[in-house]
Amino acid sequence: MSSPAPALLDRRLLFFTGKGGVGKSTVAAAFALLAAEHGKRVLVIEVDAKGNLTDLFEHGPVGFEPTEVHPGVFAMTMNTQDSLQEYLKLNLKVPVLGRIGPVARALDFVASAAPGVKEILTVGKVAWEVREALEGRADWDLVIVDAAATGQIVAQLGAPGAIRELVAVGPVRTQTEWMSELLADPAITALNVVATPEEMPVNETIDLVETVRAELSVPMGAVIVNRVLPELFTHADEEVFDAMREPEAVARLSASVGTGASAVLDGARLAVSLRRTRAVHLARLRTTLDLPMLYVPYLFVRSYGLRVTRMVAEALGEELGL
Amino acid sequence: MTTAPIFEPPSLGPLLAAKEIVVFCGSGGVGKTSVAAASALGAACRLGGKVLVLTIDPAKRLANALGLEGIGNTERRVPDDLLRAVGLEPRGELYAAMLDTKSSWDELILRHAPDDVTAYRILENRLYTNLTSRFVQSHAYIAMERLYEIHATGKYDLIIIDTPPTRNALEFLEAPARMAEFFGGRLLRWLTMPYRMGGKRGARVLNLASRPFYQVADRILGSQFLHDIAEFFLNFQSMYDGFVERAESVERLLHDRRTTFAVVTTLEAAPLREAEIFCQELRNRDFHLGALVLNKTLPEYLRGRDGAQAAARLVADPKPVAEGLTSLGGALTDSVHTARVLRTVGESFENFAVVAKREAELRGDLGHGPEVLIDVPGLEADIHDLGGLAAIGEHLFR
Known part of the structure; x- marks a missing residue:
C-alpha cells in the first residue's frame, strides 16, 4: 500500500478488543454514535454474547437481524447458529434446505468442538456484511465490531488463515481467501484496542499488538485509553497541597469549612495517588507502542446509558480532531 | 451454613x-x-x-x-x-x-x-x-x-x-x-460412524455418506477435513470411559x-x-x-455529609479560607495560589463523591446475595x- 491508510472513521470495518472490564463495548458504541453523527450509516455487531451493547443506546436487546437502535446506528448480536443457517441458505442448493434446521444444529454442536469453526462463522458474517456494503448490496458505511476480548481475538481474526491451513480444497477455502484479503486491507479494516491505564490491561495490550503483528495481517488502528484520571496538580500546586495537610493547616481548615475538611483532603490525596499509579502504566503503553493513542477521561457521572456513550463519543471526536 | x-x-x-x-x-x-x-x-x-x-x-x-x-x-x-x-x-x-x-x-x-x-x-x-x-x-x-x-x-x-x-x-x-x-454424545458416535465402519462395510459408508449431514459437511469442509476430525475423535473415543467418569467426578x-x-x-x-x-x-x-x-x-468518607459540605464551601469561595492559611507561611504564603489549589481539592472530592454515591446505590440494589458480603476498598x-x-x-x- 503506497497511499496512507485513511482516517479511522473513513474505513469500513473497525474491530474493538480489550481486556475484560476496560469499557470495550462503551468505546465501540461511542465510535458508532460518533460515525452516525457524522452522517454515516453504521452497523454495530456484538460478538461477545453479553447482550448489553444495546443498553448503551438505551434500547432493548436485539437479535441476529440488524435493528436500528439510534438514528443511523443499527445493532445485531452475533449467533453462530444463525450465522451458519444463513451461510447454508446462501451457499447450498434447494434439496437440503428442508433439513437445514437439524443439520445446522448438528454442525453447531461439532462447531463447538472443532477448532476455528465458531470463529469463522463469526468473522465470516462480519466480513460478509462489509463485502455486501462494498459491492453496493448493503448500505453500511461502517461496520463496527464489539469483538472478543484480548484473550480470544487472535483466534477469532486468525480463523480464516487457520481454516485455510486445515482445509485443502472446497468452497470454504475459497471463501476464507476473500475474507483474509478484506481483513488485511488497511483501506478497509482496522483493529483497535481499548485499555485502561492499569497494569494488566496495559500488559495485555502490548502483548496483543505484538502477537497481531507477528501472526495476523490485520492492520492495527488505534489504542483507546479509557478512564484517564485528570492531573490535579502541577508540581508547585503539590507543594501547596502538602503544606495544607500539615496538622496546623488541617485544624484551620476544619475551623473555617467544617470537620469534613480532612475527608476532602484525603479525597484529593486519593485522586493524586491513583493518578500517579496509573501514570506509570500509561507511560509504558505510550513508549512501547507506536500506535495512535486516543484518550478518554474518567467520567465522574452518576449514570450509564446513552448519556455516557455520548460523552465518550464527544471525547473521541475531540481526540480525532472532528 | x-x-x-x-x-x-x-x-x-x-x-x-x-x-x-x-x-x-x-x-x-x-x-x-x-x-x-x-x-x-x-x-x-x-x-x-x-x-x-x-x-x-x-x-x-x-x-x-x-x-x-x-x-x-x-x-x-x-x-x-x-x-x-x-x-x-x-x-x-x-x-x-x-x-x-x-x-x-x-x-x-x-x-x-x-x-x-x-x-x-x-x-x-x-x-x-x-x-x-x-x-x-x-x-x-x-x-x-x-x-x-x-x-x-x-x-x-x-x-x-x-x-x-x-x-x-x-x-x-x-x-x-x-x-x-x-x-458420550450420540452425535459424536453418529459423526464418526462412517469411519468406524469404513473398510469392512463399504456399502454402509456410502449409505451414511448420503445423509444430509455428510452431504453438507462434505460440501462445506471437504472430505479430507471431515476425515481428519473423525479420526481425531475416534482416537479420543477410546478414552471415553475414563473421560466421562472423570468429568462426572469433577x-x-x-x-x-x-x-x-x-x-x-x-x-x-x-x-x-x-x-x-x-x-x-x-x-x-x-x-x-x-x-x-x-x-x-x-472509601466511605467520600459519601459523608461533612465532606460534601466542606468541599462545596471550598469550591464556592476558597479565597477567605486560603487567606486564613497564609500566616502559616511557606508554600501557603500566596493566598491566590492556595485558593486555586483549595478549589481543585474541593472539585476533586465532589467528582469522586458522585462515583462513591453511584457505588452505594448499586450496593443498595443488591438483592438477596449470599450471607457473607465483603467490601475491599x-x-x-x-x-x-x-x-x-x-x-x-x-x-x-x-
Whole structure:
C-alpha cells in the first residue's frame, strides 16, 4: 500500500478488543454514535454474547437481524447458529434446505468442538456484511465490531488463515481467501484496542499488538485509553497541597469549612495517588507502542446509558480532531 | 451454613476455615486473581494448615511475588521468609501453582489413553493442538480437572482456585458436564460412524455418506477435513470411559458440600450485573455460594455529609479560607495560589463523591446475595507483592 491508510472513521470495518472490564463495548458504541453523527450509516455487531451493547443506546436487546437502535446506528448480536443457517441458505442448493434446521444444529454442536469453526462463522458474517456494503448490496458505511476480548481475538481474526491451513480444497477455502484479503486491507479494516491505564490491561495490550503483528495481517488502528484520571496538580500546586495537610493547616481548615475538611483532603490525596499509579502504566503503553493513542477521561457521572456513550463519543471526536 | 452473629463484620474467615475448596469467579478485570491470592495468604497466616492457591493468569509481578516465575503446573511452597519479610507470621503453609493448559491436557491424555500409540496419535494431531489451545471451554474444563486432581491427593487443607476468563461466567460451571456429554454424545458416535465402519462395510459408508449431514459437511469442509476430525475423535473415543467418569467426578466435587464459590465484582453496572446473574445461576444449579466480594470500592468518607459540605464551601469561595492559611507561611504564603489549589481539592472530592454515591446505590440494589458480603476498598497502588495481598487480606478477614 503506497497511499496512507485513511482516517479511522473513513474505513469500513473497525474491530474493538480489550481486556475484560476496560469499557470495550462503551468505546465501540461511542465510535458508532460518533460515525452516525457524522452522517454515516453504521452497523454495530456484538460478538461477545453479553447482550448489553444495546443498553448503551438505551434500547432493548436485539437479535441476529440488524435493528436500528439510534438514528443511523443499527445493532445485531452475533449467533453462530444463525450465522451458519444463513451461510447454508446462501451457499447450498434447494434439496437440503428442508433439513437445514437439524443439520445446522448438528454442525453447531461439532462447531463447538472443532477448532476455528465458531470463529469463522463469526468473522465470516462480519466480513460478509462489509463485502455486501462494498459491492453496493448493503448500505453500511461502517461496520463496527464489539469483538472478543484480548484473550480470544487472535483466534477469532486468525480463523480464516487457520481454516485455510486445515482445509485443502472446497468452497470454504475459497471463501476464507476473500475474507483474509478484506481483513488485511488497511483501506478497509482496522483493529483497535481499548485499555485502561492499569497494569494488566496495559500488559495485555502490548502483548496483543505484538502477537497481531507477528501472526495476523490485520492492520492495527488505534489504542483507546479509557478512564484517564485528570492531573490535579502541577508540581508547585503539590507543594501547596502538602503544606495544607500539615496538622496546623488541617485544624484551620476544619475551623473555617467544617470537620469534613480532612475527608476532602484525603479525597484529593486519593485522586493524586491513583493518578500517579496509573501514570506509570500509561507511560509504558505510550513508549512501547507506536500506535495512535486516543484518550478518554474518567467520567465522574452518576449514570450509564446513552448519556455516557455520548460523552465518550464527544471525547473521541475531540481526540480525532472532528 | 453457620450465620455470623450480626455485630461481627463480615469475614471470609469462617468460610475458609470450614471448606476445602473455594472457587473464585467473576467477570474480567474485577481483581479475581488478587482476591484469590490474598484469601490464600490470609488463610495460611491466620487459620493455618496447608493452603494452595491455583492461579490461572496472574500478572507477571504477582506471579513473581508468589515465586511462580516462568513455571507451569508444579506447586511451589511460598517460603516463610518472604511472608515474614512483609510482617506476616504464617501459622500454616502457603503453596502456589499456575495452570498450564497445554501440559495439563497432555497429562490427561497420557493418563486416559489405552496405549502409547493412541496417546501419541492424539498428542501429534494438529486438531488436538488447536483444540486445546483455542477451544475456550478447554481452559475452563482443564482448570476444574486440575482442581480435582490436586484435591484427590489430599495434600492440602484448603485449595483456592481462580477461574479462567470465559466469555460468560457459566462456561466453566458447564464445562465438566459438557465434556462428558460431548464424549458420550450420540452425535459424536453418529459423526464418526462412517469411519468406524469404513473398510469392512463399504456399502454402509456410502449409505451414511448420503445423509444430509455428510452431504453438507462434505460440501462445506471437504472430505479430507471431515476425515481428519473423525479420526481425531475416534482416537479420543477410546478414552471415553475414563473421560466421562472423570468429568462426572469433577462435577460431583464442585457440588460437594466441601466446595464453595465466592463471586468477586466491582461496583460498576456491567460487572455487577454479571455477578448477580452468576449468583443466581449458582443457586439454580445447586452449588454452594459462600460469599460475594465487592472489590475496589471507593472509601466511605467520600459519601459523608461533612465532606460534601466542606468541599462545596471550598469550591464556592476558597479565597477567605486560603487567606486564613497564609500566616502559616511557606508554600501557603500566596493566598491566590492556595485558593486555586483549595478549589481543585474541593472539585476533586465532589467528582469522586458522585462515583462513591453511584457505588452505594448499586450496593443498595443488591438483592438477596449470599450471607457473607465483603467490601475491599480500592487500594491506591497496584497489587504486585505479598504486602499488597496482605493489605487486601485485612479487609477479607476482619
